[in-house]
Amino acid sequence: MAMGYCMTEALTGLKVLDVSRVLAGPWAGQLLADLGADVVKIERPGSGDDTRAWGPPYLRDAEGRDTSEAAYYLAANRNKRSVTVDFTQTEGQQQLRELVMQADVLIENFKVGGLAAYGLDYEALKALNPRLIYCSITGFGQTGPYAKRAGYDFMIQAVGGLMSVTGRAKDEPGAGPVKVGVAVTDILTGLYASNAILAALAERERSGMGQHIDLALLDVQVACMANQALNYLTTGKPPERMGNAHPNVVPYQDFPTADGDFILTVGNDGQFRRFADAAGHPEWAEDPRFATNASRVAHRDALVPLIRQVTVFRTTAEWIAALEQVGVPCGPINNLQQVFNDPQIRARNMQLEMPHPLSGQVQLVANPIRLSRTPVRYRTAPPLLGEHNAEVLKDWLRR
Numbered sequence: 559m560a561m562g563y564c565m566t567e568a569l570t571g572l573k574v575l576d577v578s579r580v581l582a583g584p585w586a587g588q589l590l591a592d593l594g595a596d597v598v599k600i601e602r603p604g605s606g607d608d609t610r611a612w613g614p615p616y617l618r619d620a621e622g623r624d625t626s627e628a629a630y631y632l633a634a635n636r637n638k639r640s641v642t643v644d645f646t647q648t649e650g651q652q653q654l655r656e657l658v659m660q661a662d663v664l665i666e667n668f669k670v671g672g673l674a675a676y677g678l679d680y681e682a683l684k685a686l687n688p689r690l691i692y693c694s695i696t697g698f699g700q701t702g703p704y705a706k707r708a709g710y711d712f713m714i715q716a717v718g719g720l721m722s723v724t725g726r727a728k729d730e731p732g733a734g735p736v737k738v739g740v741a742v743t744d745i746l747t748g749l750y751a752s753n754a755i756l757a758a759l760a761e762r763e764r765s766g767m768g769q770h771i772d773l774a775l776l777d778v779q780v781a782c783m784a785n786q787a788l789n790y791l792t793t794g795k796p797p798e799r800m801g802n803a804h805p806n807v808v809p810y811q812d813f814p815t816a817d818g819d820f821i822l823t824v825g826n827d828g829q830f831r832r833f834a835d836a837a838g839h840p841e842w843a844e845d846p847r848f849a850t851n852a853s854r855v856a857h858r859d860a861l862v863p864l865i866r867q868v869t870v871f872r873t874t875a876e877w878i879a880a881l882e883q884v885g886v887p888c889g890p891i892n893n894l895q896q897v898f899n900d901p902q903i904r905a906r907n908m909q910l911e912m913p914h915p916l917s918g919q920v921q922l923v924a925n926p927i928r929l930s931r932t933p934v935r936y937r938t939a940p941p942l943l944g945e946h947n948a949e950v951l952k953d954w955l956r957r
Contacts, residue, residue: 567594568932572759573954575600575657576638578667579607581711581741582775583695584634585748587665590755591637592925592934595663598950599635599941600654603642606943607631617917625916632940634748636912636922639938639946645676658683658690660954663755667695670705680770690768691758693751699774709775711741718743718779723786725799733799747778808854808861809833812891813869820874822865823887827851832884837868912939 572595576587584599584607591597601607613628641657644650655678658664664683666673673679680692694700697709715721715737725736754771762768780787786797789805797805802821804810809830812819824830827850831843842848842864847857854861869877874890881888892900898909907924914920925934951957 566932567935568929569594572596572663573661574598574663574665575654575661576665577654577673578665578695580609580667581634581744582747582751583665583667583693584609585745586693586695586751586755587638588634588636589748589752589925590663592927592936594932594935596953597638598657598946598954599638599640600643600645600657601640601943603644603944606640606642607635609634610943617914617920619916620918627916627940627942632920632922635940637937638941639950640941640944641947641950642944645678651676651678654678655683655686656955657950659687661687661690662759663691663693665693665695665751665755669708670696670700684768684770688767689762691755691762691771692768693755693771693773695747695751695773695775697775699777700772704776711744711775712737714743714775714779718776719783719786720779723783723797723799726801727799727803730801735799743775743779743782746782747773747775750778750781803858803862806855807851808858809865811862813866815869815872815874815877817873819891820869820877821889821891822869822881823889825887829886830854833881833886836880836884836886837865839864839868910936912936914939915942 569590572590574587574590574595574597576584576597577600578584578587587597587599599607605611609631610626610628612630614624615629616624617627617629617632619625643654645654671679674682680694683690683692696705697714698704698707715724716735720743721735721737724738726733751771751773754773758769758771785806789795789797802811807823807825809822809824811822813822822833824833827843830848830851831840834840834842834848842861846853848854848861872880878888878890890896897903903909908926910922910924911919912922920939922936922939924936927934
């Protein structure tokens with residue numbers, strides 16, 4: 559162990575009940591678990607988390623046969639322990655209440671009021687454990703006209719405006735709304751949830767009291783529209799789909815090369831001047847239409863075709879090599895095989911291998927957080943359904 563490292567992780571000693579399924583809640587739970595929390599995943603007996611069955615692909619055993627564990631489930635449940643509890647039954651409700659009395663945090667993503675029918679809502683559990691941080695994740699939040707509706711990431715990307723700015727421009731072939739290729743709203747909600755939980759825990763150090771966290775996928779999606787939301791609020795004009803182009807920065811998009819495409823992200827006027835020189839057209843930087851970012855945005859229809867006519871004469875690798883030498887940000891468009899073979903990704907150890915009882919080893923994606931003194935540790939692979947029933951009862955309830 560490197561000098562200065564602690565034997566414990568940042569959240570060692572924190573007890574979390576993850577009563578959530580699919581992605582947003584489990585993502586938050588996995589982040590807390592990676593940071594050292596003891597996260598117990600509460601699952602339905604027999605079936606467990608919905609994503610265990612969201613395949614193919616499934617994890618394969620040593621003989622290459624599919625196991626019961628879908629790749630989707632493996633993405634969000636590392637470092638947790640699985641306990642099966644049927645809280646639709648009185649015995650299960652009592653068992654969960656006993657666990658709650660030992661917990662610091664509970665994460666759930668049932669429909670509004672869904673757990674109240676079993677006496678497991680925040681007000682009921684607060685009476686048992688006033689220090690409990692209770693994080694509810696729903697599609698639309700605990701209040702408002704849509705509160706009772708179910709919400710999945712794809713639909714929220716549409717309702718929350720993301721698909722209105724994602725896809726090819728209306729005058730291009732293939733124009734129309736497109737979702738992001740990963741459930742980004744769920745992921746962002748999980749990140750907001752873990753931030754909110756840590757904030758509530760910090761406040762509890764002062765007050766001694768827990769609190770309820772109300773997180774909505776739709777709220778998160780709207781909040782994460784970022785500059786596009788402010789473009790609208792500033793002008794009153796809704797942004798439109800622009801393909802890979804940027805509404806506020808030019809050139810900042812994909813360009814064709816002799817053997818494919820690459821991404822050019824010119825962030826300031828100095829970078830544009832260096833790009834123009836490298837492209838063999840220093841006069842672009844002197845042209846009043848292109849000299850400043852504001853003028854380039856106004857005249858993108860003139861500039862972008864000029865750049866396209868130049869970029870096709872070099873390969874992607876040649877452009878990247880030339881522009882890296884002069885400090886102009888750019889990069890290839892990698893598939894995931896290329897991503898995990900990329901020397902930077904390999905140097906950062908973003909792929910990891912962990913022991914797994916069904917396959918021997920399982921390949922996972924590492925946590926990107928790098929803490930100098932209390933680093934992330936990878937203790938256990940995503941658990942089998944009910945794998946830790948006896949272990950958790952012993953650890954938490956001394957049974």
